[in-house]
Amino acid sequence: QLIFRSKEINRNLPPSPVAALPVIGHLHLLRPPMHRIYHRFSEKLGPIFSLRFGARLVVVVSSSAAAEECFTKNDIVLANRPRLIIGKYLGYNYTALTTTSYGEHWRNLRRLATIEIFSSARLNMFQSIRQDEVKLLLLKLYRKSQHDFARVELKSLFSELSFNIIMRMVAGKRYFGESEDNEHAKKYRELIKEAFTYGGVSNPADFFAVLKWIDYNGKERGMQRLSKEMDAFLEGLIDEHRCYKTKTTMIGHFLDLQESQPEYYTDSIIKGIIMVMLLAGTDTSSVTIEWAMSALLNHPEKLEKAKAEMDSFVGSNRLIDESEVPKLPYLQNIISETFRLFPAAPLLVPHESSADCKIGGYDIPKGTILLVNAWAIHRDPMTWDDPTSFEPERFEGKEVGPAKLLPFGMGRRSCPGSGLAQRVVGLALGSLIQCFEWRRIGAEMVDLSEGMGISMPKAIPLEAECRAHEVLSKVFSAAA
Numbered sequence: 001q002l003i004f005r006s007k008e009i010n011r012n013l014p015p016s017p018v019a020a021l022p023v024i025g026h027l028h029l030l031r032p033p034m035h036r037i038y039h040r041f042s043e044k045l046g047p048i049f050s051l052r053f054g055a056r057l058v059v060v061v062s063s064s065a066a067a068e069e070c071f072t073k074n075d076i077v078l079a080n081r082p083r084l085i086i087g088k089y090l091g092y093n094y095t096a097l098t099t100t101s102y103g104e105h106w107r108n109l110r111r112l113a114t115i116e117i118f119s120s121a122r123l124n125m126f127q128s129i130r131q132d133e134v135k136l137l138l139l140k141l142y143r144k145s146q147h148d149f150a151r152v153e154l155k156s157l158f159s160e161l162s163f164n165i166i167m168r169m170v171a172g173k174r175y176f177g178e179s180e181d182n183e184h185a186k187k188y189r190e191l192i193k194e195a196f197t198y199g200g201v202s203n204p205a206d207f208f209a210v211l212k213w214i215d216y217n218g219k220e221r222g223m224q225r226l227s228k229e230m231d232a233f234l235e236g237l238i239d240e241h242r243c244y245k246t247k248t249t250m251i252g253h254f255l256d257l258q259e260s261q262p263e264y265y266t267d268s269i270i271k272g273i274i275m276v277m278l279l280a281g282t283d284t285s286s287v288t289i290e291w292a293m294s295a296l297l298n299h300p301e302k303l304e305k306a307k308a309e310m311d312s313f314v315g316s317n318r319l320i321d322e323s324e325v326p327k328l329p330y331l332q333n334i335i336s337e338t339f340r341l342f343p344a345a346p347l348l349v350p351h352e353s354s355a356d357c358k359i360g361g362y363d364i365p366k367g368t369i370l371l372v373n374a375w376a377i378h379r380d381p382m383t384w385d386d387p388t389s390f391e392p393e394r395f396e397g398k399e400v401g402p403a404k405l406l407p408f409g410m411g412r413r414s415c416p417g418s419g420l421a422q423r424v425v426g427l428a429l430g431s432l433i434q435c436f437e438w439r440r441i442g443a444e445m446v447d448l449s450e451g452m453g454i455s456m457p458k459a460i461p462l463e464a465e466c467r468a469h470e471v472l473s474k475v476f477s478a479a480a
């Protein structure tokens with residue numbers, strides 16, 4: 001640590017809060033939600049500041065100009081990921097797409113994911129799954145609210161929706177639903193939920209070898225157990241596919257690839273891909289739908305405006321189709337405004353510099369962890385008028401630069417699932433607006449504070465009242 005520090009004496013590092021303690025650095029200052037603490041530091045120290053987590057230097061960037069510099073000029077140098085304990089246990093020993101370091105293996109995985117999972121052809125192939133799952137969500141709500149307003153708990157419904165969509169794409173079967181609900185399914189949904197509690201970069205054991213040895217706070221043991229249980233679950237899915245030779249799912253495609261290139265497409269690689277889809281692709285989408293509905297319930301006039309747009313486009317005899325979502329500008333503006341105020345990954349995913357570089361004139365040594373505070377960038381008053389208010393109209397006829405609104409990150413390591421996420425969020429939200437009348441429970445506004453967890457969940461799960469519109473009676477009585 002001393003040698004490391006003495007090398008830094010002549011460097012022009014970004015400013016730090018003064019209160020760094022010997023050995024632990026600034027870790028004692030951190031209290032969740034982290035994006036808010038970092039935002040407070042940036043108000044004092046400027047848009048590029050540094051912290052010490054033990055011996056590691058962490059740089060936090062909170063302006064669009066600095067983010068742009070990171071992901072254009074320095075994109076390759078900053079395309080690495082730090083090796084945090086979570087990547088060992090939940091990222092198949094740092095071989096999974098989200099946690100693996102930048103290089104040949106990452107490029108291969110990313111290419112594979114782009115073609116086999118996220119290409120338009122693949123996304124279109126699975127469109128019926130998304131339509132079907134959204135329709136099942138509508139049916140559940142319709143049964144409760146076809147005669148009058150009914151109180152509904154939305155968080156778990158949205159969570160089931162996103163989980164079932166990914167599971168059906170990956171493995172061809174649902175894990176939630178009235179007939180499928182069983183102990184087995186519940187257990188695995190709980191495992192995914194638990195995995196989310198291990199995210200973030202402020203686990204002290206990541207930065208102090210001694211805490212890792214004694215497994216301070218028991219996190220490593222917890223992750224070890226979780227990784228074994230998840231592995232058994234994923235192995236079981238692959239075995240089922242081998243047994244039944246299913247071809248129409250993602251696992252089926254990967255097993256085909258395994259036949260032709262067994263040395264690369266090992267079971268571990270396939271399990272890593274499924275794990276990433278479950279961890280990166282479920283809660284992120286469902287919390288976004290929940291935030292959007294929360295904001296709309298607090299702004300009934302905007303909800304009405306969105307409903308009017310929908311009615312004039314779709315009419316009242318059929319459900320909206322996924323392909324129509326991009327043609328509804330006000331709905332798109334609501335989605336952009338939701339991503340702006342409530343980004344599901346407020347600090348993106350941590351990056352690491354693989355060589356010395358500069359950001360905003362400051363020296364960033366090799367091995368620095370970089371966090372980009374997208375949440376703060378999205379609320380920067382230099383970019384956004386009245387930044388804390390929910391105002392979808394601000395996007396009307398406006399092109400916003402990629403570094404100003406970056407809920408999916410930017411550059412090489414940006415989210416490859418953004419297209420899928422936009423489709424799921426757009427279809428679910430559009431359908432909820434089209435098919436129900438919504439109101440808050442009582443006069444009180446929906447609480448918009450963030451809870452604990454890596455994907456910025458709401459502190460209080462969303463409940464609301466809804467009443468089905470006539471379109472649903474037509475759709476469901478026609479289907480009966």
Ligand code: HEM
Pocket residue numbers: 097098099110276277278280281282284285288343344345348349350407408409410412413414415416417418420421
């Ligand atoms: C609202 C939904 C989503 C949001 C807000 C979101 C956001 C992000 C962000 C901020 C990153 C990190 C970018 C960076 O490192 O700078 C990321 C990475 C990633 N996301 Fe998403 N994501 C969403 C949905 C999805 C979905 C549906 C999937 C797949 C099913 C997915 C798969 C991934 C993967 C694999 C990475 C890692 C990419 C890499 O390291 O090369 N995401 N996402």
